[in-house]
Each structure stands twice: as structure tokens, then as C-alpha cells.
Amino acid sequence: MAKTKTIYTCQNCGAQSPKWMGKCPDCNQWNSYVEESYAAPSGSAVTAVTPQLLHEIDPLKALHIPTKIAEFDRVLGGGFVPGSAVLIGGDPGIGKSTLLLHALKNIARLGKKVLYVSGEESAAQIKTRADRLGVAEKTLWVVTENNLENLLTLIKKEKPDIVAIDSVQTIYSQNLSSAPGTVSQVRESCGQLIAAAKTTGMTLFLVGHVTKEGAIAGPKVLEHMVDCVLYFESDSGHAFRIIRSVKNRFGAANEIGVFEMTGAGLREVANPSHLFLSERNQNSIGSVVAASLEGTRPLLLEIQALVTHSPLGTPRRTAIGIDTNRIALLVAVLEKIVGIQLFDQDIFVNIAGGIKISEPALDLGISLALYSSFRNMAVDPKMIFIGEVGLTGEVRAVSLIEPRLKEAAKLGFTKAVLPHGNTKSKFSVEGMELLPVKNLQECLHNIF
Ligand SMILES: Nc1ncnc2c1ncn2[C@@H]1O[C@H](COP(=O)(O)OP(=O)(O)OP(=O)(O)O)[C@@H](O)[C@H]1O
Ligand SMILES: [Mg+2]
Numbered sequence: 131m132a133k134t135k136t137i138y139t140c141q142n143c144g145a146q147s148p149k150w151m152g153k154c155p156d157c158n159q160w161n162s163y164v165e166e167s168y169a170a171p172s173g174s175a176v177t178a179v180t181p182q183l184l185h186e187i188d189p190l191k192a193l194h195i196p197t198k199i200a201e202f203d204r205v206l207g208g209g210f211v212p213g214s215a216v217l218i219g220g221d222p223g224i225g226k227s228t229l230l231l232h233a234l235k236n237i238a239r240l241g242k243k244v245l246y247v248s249g250e251e252s253a254a255q256i257k258t259r260a261d262r263l264g265v266a267e268k269t270l271w272v273v274t275e276n277n278l279e280n281l282l283t284l285i286k287k288e289k290p291d292i293v294a295i296d297s298v299q300t301i302y303s304q305n306l307s308s309a310p311g312t313v314s315q316v317r318e319s320c321g322q323l324i325a326a327a328k329t330t331g332m333t334l335f336l337v338g339h340v341t342k343e344g345a346i347a348g349p350k351v352l353e354h355m356v357d358c359v360l361y362f363e364s365d366s367g368h369a370f371r372i373i374r375s376v377k378n379r380f381g382a383a384n385e386i387g388v389f390e391m392t393g394a395g396l397r398e399v400a401n402p403s404h405l406f407l408s409e410r411n412q413n414s415i416g417s418v419v420a421a422s423l424e425g426t427r428p429l430l431l432e433i434q435a436l437v438t439h440s441p442l443g444t445p446r447r448t449a450i451g452i453d454t455n456r457i458a459l460l461v462a463v464l465e466k467i468v469g470i471q472l473f474d475q476d477i478f479v480n481i482a483g484g485i486k487i488s489e490p491a492l493d494l495g496i497s498l499a500l501y502s503s504f505r506n507m508a509v510d511p512k513m514i515f516i517g518e519v520g521l522t523g524e525v526r527a528v529s530l531i532e533p534r535l536k537e538a539a540k541l542g543f544t545k546a547v548l549p550h551g552n553t554k555s556k557f558s559v560e561g562m563e564l565l566p567v568k569n570l571q572e573c574l575h576n577i578f
Contacts, residue, residue, distance in 0.1 A: 137168040142341075144313045144349035166308035194380070195291075195333065198236040201388060201398045202229065204427075205360055205373050207381015210237070210292065214380065215324045215334040217298075217353065218373075219346035220362030225371055226337045227251070228395050229362070230294050231263055233335075238267035242291040245284075249276045249300025249310075263395040276310065278303040278319045285326055294335040295323065299347060311339075316348035324355055353377060364391075368484035370405070371396065375425070385425030403430035403541055406483040412511040416503030419514045419543065420495025421534035422487050428530075428537035430514065432482040433492065435499035440476040451481030452496070453488060460497050460519060467523035468570060470504055491528040493519035494547065497570055498577070507578055513545040514538045516552075523570040527551030535559040547573055 138147050141164055143157035153160050194209030203209050210216065220226050230246070238244045244267075248256055253272050260266075271290070275281055278301050285293060295301060301319040302310035309315070320336065327334040336356065338346040344363075346353060353359050359377040364370055371389040375381070388399040399405050407419065407430055416435045421428055440446065449457045457479050461472050479496060481487055494517035502509050516534055517525040528534075531552045538546060539562045546559075550566040558564070567573040 135168055136165050138163040139166050139308075139313050141313050144317065144351060164308070164312055166312060166314050167306070195237060195240065195242065197233040198239075199229075199232060199398060200400065202233060202373065205375040205378075205381075205385045205387045205425075206358065207375075207378050207385075210333040210335070211357070211380050212291070212333055213328055213331045214357040215320075215327055215336065215355070216358040216360065217336045217338055217346065217356040218360040218362060219338040219340045221340060221344075221364075224362050224364055225389075225391055225396055226362055227256075227259065227296055228263065228391075229373070229389070230296060230335065230337060231256075231260060231265055232395055234270060234292065234294055235260075235263070235265040235267055237292055238270040241269065243288070244270045244292045245288065245290040245294070246270065246272045247281060247293060247295045247301075248272065248274050249295070250297060262393075276300050276302055278322060279305075282322060282326060285330070285332070289330065290332055292333045292335065293323075293327075295337065297337040297339055298352075299339045311347070313349045316352060320352055320355055363486070364484065370399070370484060372485060382425050386427060386429075403428070403537055406431050406485065407541065409482070410511075413508045415506055415508050416499050418495045418499040418502065418509055419511075419538075420492045421514050421516045421538055421546075422489045422492055423528075423530055423534060424487075424489075426530075426533075428534040429485075430538060430541060430543075431485065431487065431492070431495075433495045433499045434480045434482055435496070435503045436478040437472065437475045437500055437503040440474055442476070445474060446476040446478070448477070449479045451484065451486050452479060452492070456490075456493070457496065459521070460493060460500065463519060463521060463523055463570065464497060464500060468501070468574060470501070472500075472504065475504070490518040490526075491516055491534075493517060494525055494549075494570075494573065498547075498573070501574060501578075505578065509577060510545060512543050513547065513577075514543045515547045517547070517549040517567070519570055525549045525551075525567050525569055525573065532557060532559065535562055535564075538562065547577070 138150050140154040140162045142159040142162045145156040150163050154162050196203050196209035234244045253274055256272055299311040302315050303318050341347045357379040361374045363372050369391050373387045375383050375385045388402040389396040410432050418433050421430050465472050495515040498515055527549045535546055539559050545563045547565045550568045553566040
């Protein structure tokens with residue numbers, strides 16, 4: 131007879147300990163241990179396993195089922211793959227359930243049997259949202275259930291093509307005594323649901339809550355278990371929603387899709403560069419356009435900088451949409467290599483539109499925006515900047531230069547300042563004058 135005992139589990143990383151601890155030694159989180167019951171495995175039944183020859187295995191007939199939402203299909207790598215599990219996380223109220231319903235509607239329209247499991251909302255609430263979004267498909271089933279065992283029985287009986295769970299933190303297994311949402315419940319529920327998906331070939335779509343820090347709540351192992359992890363994000367005060375794939379076993383990671391939240395649901399933004407540049411004031415001091423790349427998609431962004439004399443002993447360095455350390459580094463390069471004095475200046479940098487970018491190819495654009503603001507001189511509004519800036523002021527080559535330049539040409543830009551290293555192999559972009567630079571000094575000398 132298996133002996134039941136209790137164990138303490140860290141709700142942040144899933145580490146376990148026989149005793150309660152104030153601070154998790156694995157992830158350094160404070161006060162994250164919760165008591166859970168734990169049944170020791172009772173003996174182990176050994177079964178023989180037979181390996182298969184790799185070349186004899188039939189590959190997945192990877193037929194993506196398209197959601198017909200181009201921006202969503204782009205991050206999924208073409209659509210839902212049968213037998214796979216997709217996890218989407220995002221802040222409360224960002225629009226996870228809305229996106230899910232939009233996608234399920236299109237899939238149901240293809241004649242697929244769709245099951246929407248909601249642990250958070252009543253069937254009537256879902257119907258209200260569906261009416262608002264214009265969802266009236268006849269193969270869309272809804273169930274409000276939190277019990278894992280009941281769900282698995284239902285899935286076995288109904289054999290749906292797609293099961294969407296909103297959200298995984300509300301599902302609990304009656305075999306575990308810990309509360310829904312705890313690490314062991316989430317791990318157990320997901321494990322069993324994913325196993326069901328793999329054996330029956332249904333697609334599993336999981337909605338996950340996020341923690342205060344913005345990561346998907348529950349153990350990190352959850353992100354390893356699923357095939358695709360998506361994050362839905364936005365900056366408060368903006369109607370834009372960005373969906374980003376951080377892991378995808380069937381397509382490129384780091385792909386983004388852009389949406390706008392409206393009364394009738396999420397509207398796709400097919401040309402985000404156009405949107406991000408739409409409110410730009412031409413000839414503004416401290417405003418520069420740079421070409422970034424998210425996944426395989428080029429994105430033109432307006433970088434705004436404000437450099438102003440500081441009354442404070444320690445001047446302010448504030449950045450929105452970009453890492454402050456990156457700004458500190460570029461400010462140091464401008465001081466040391468270019469020779470301008472910024473130590474007594476307040477510095478603010480903003481990526482217009484509320485998007486967050488970590489790509490170093492924006493460095494040249496940021497440096498130019500800072501310099502433009504400091505010197506009170508505007509840069510040519512038809513010019514774009516691409517390049518990573520190193521600590522010695524050198525401008526380093528970036529990947530995939532041509533799609534960035536083509537996107538810029540499409541939006542009416544005529545001159546591009548780019549790293550010299552990217553022009554080693556000859557290429558040209560119609561309507562675009564290329565101005566290669568080796569370092570920051572050369573760039574500033576040519577522009578101002
Ligand atoms: N009647 C409405 N008109 C316009 N927008 C609405 C309306 N109702 C809801 N919304 C928008 O939809 C958003 C909520 O979307 P949704 O319920 O899909 O979010 P969620 O991410 O599933 O939230 P939760 O974490 O609470 O489940 C709201 O923040 C709001 O912006
Ligand atoms: Mg929801």
C-alpha cells in the first residue's frame with residue numbers, strides 16, 4: 131500500500147523539499163513553498179520496450195490546420211498541427227480568450243469538431259463574447275469543467291479535433307490534494323492532457339496565466355512539455371497586442387503577430403511598420419527610424435530620444451521599450467568615442483508604439499537619436515539606420531539586411547545607413563541609396 135506523505139513544492143520552479151523553507155535554494159524566490167500531498171510510487175511494473183528504426187517511421191503528415199488569422203498563423207508556423215500542444219500566456223484581460231474564440235471559429239468553419247473548455251467563465255459569458263465577435267458556428271462545443279478526470283473521459287468519448295483549455299491553472303486532478311493552480315496540479319493536468327493529444331491526434335490549445343514578472347505561471351517544465359509557447363503582450367495605454375512565439379517545434383521562434391483590440395474583437399495589423407510610424411512628426415529633433423527584425427519579419431520603428439540638461443546630481447536615464455543597460459552602454463560610447471558630454475544630461479529614450487525590442491541592430495538608430503537631440507539637429511526623415519554599435523564605436527554587421535531594406539523602401543524611405551560589413555556581397559534595393567559606415571564617428575560625420 132502506497133504511503134501518503136506531504137512534501138513542500140516551490141510554486142515558482144517546482145523544486146521539492148521535505149521541509150518548509152523561506153527561500154527556495156534553486157530559484158531564490160522567497161515564500162514560494164506550499165505543502166502538497168505526495169504518494170510514493172508503489173513498486174514498478176516493468177514492461178518490455180521495443181525501439182523502432184528511424185528510417186521506417188512515418189513522419190507527421192504535418193498538415194497545419196490554418197486558423198485563417200494570418201498574424202496568428204505566422205507565429206504558429208502555419209496553423210495548428212494535429213497531435214501538438216500550444217500554450218499561450220498573457221496578462222489578465224489582454225484578449226487571450228478573444229483570440230482563442232476567433233481561431234476556434236475559423237477552425238470550426240472548416241468542419242472540425244472543436245471543444246472549448248472554460249474553467250473561468252460560465253457558458254453564458256462565453257456566449258455573450260461569441261455574439262459580440264460574431265461566432266455562430268455549429269461544430270463548436272463548450273463545456274465549463276475543472277475536473278481533469280471528467281475532461282479526459284469527455285475527450286475520449288467525443289474525440290474532438292481541437293480542445294482549447296481556458297485556462298490550465300483552473301484544471302485540477304482529484305487524485306492530488308493540492309489546490310488548483312499549484313505546480314503539481316498544473317504539471318499533472320498538462321502532462322495527462324498532452325499525452326491524450328499525442329495518442330488521439332487532437333490539437334491541444336492551453337491558455338496560461340502569467341506571474342507578476344510576466345512569465346507563464348507554473349513550473350518552467352510546462353514550457354518544455356508543450357510544442358509551442360506563445361506570449362501575448364501589450365503596453366498599457368496602447369490598443370496594440372503583440373503575440374510572440376518563444377518556442378515552436380514546427381516553425382520559426384521569435385516570430386511576432388500584431389493585433390489591435392476593437393469592440394468587435396481583435397483586428398489584424400498586416401503592416402505593423404506603417405502603424406508604428408503613422409504618428410511620426412517629420413523633421414523632429416531626436417527622432418530616427420531604425421529597421422529591426424522580429425523572427426523573419428522586418429519592422430520599422432521610430433526611436434525618440436530627449437537629451438536635456440539635468441538639475442539633479444545623478445541625471446535620469448529612462449528607456450521605454452528597450453533595455454536601460456543598452457542605453458547606458460551607448461551613452462558611454464558616445465561620451466568616450468564621439469566626445470560629447472552627457473554626464474550632466476537627463477536622457478529619455480522611447481520606442482514609439484509601445485513595442486519592446488531587444489535586437490542590437492537598433493543601436494545605430496538609438497545613438498543617432500541621442501546625438502540628434504543633444505545637438506538639436508534633425509536627421510533626414512527619409513533616412514533609416516541599421517547596425518549594432520560595439521564598445522569601440524565600430525558599427526557591426528547585422529543579419530538579414532535585405533528584407534529590412536526592402537521593407538524601408540516599401541514605406542518610402544530613400545537612404546539607408548548600414549554597416550560596412552553588410553555590403554561585402556554586392557546587392558541593391560530599388561529606390562534605396564546605400565550609405566555603408568564602418569564606425570559611429572564616420573556615420574555622424576556623414577550625416578551632420
Ligand atoms: N464590449 C466590449 N467592447 C470592446 N472591447 C471589449 C469588450 N469586452 C471586452 N473587451 C476587450 O476584451 C478584453 C478582454 O478580453 P479577454 O476576456 O479575451 O481577455 P483574457 O486575456 O482572456 O482575460 P482573462 O485573463 O481575464 O481571461 C478587455 O480587456 C477589453 O479590452
Ligand atoms: Mg480569458
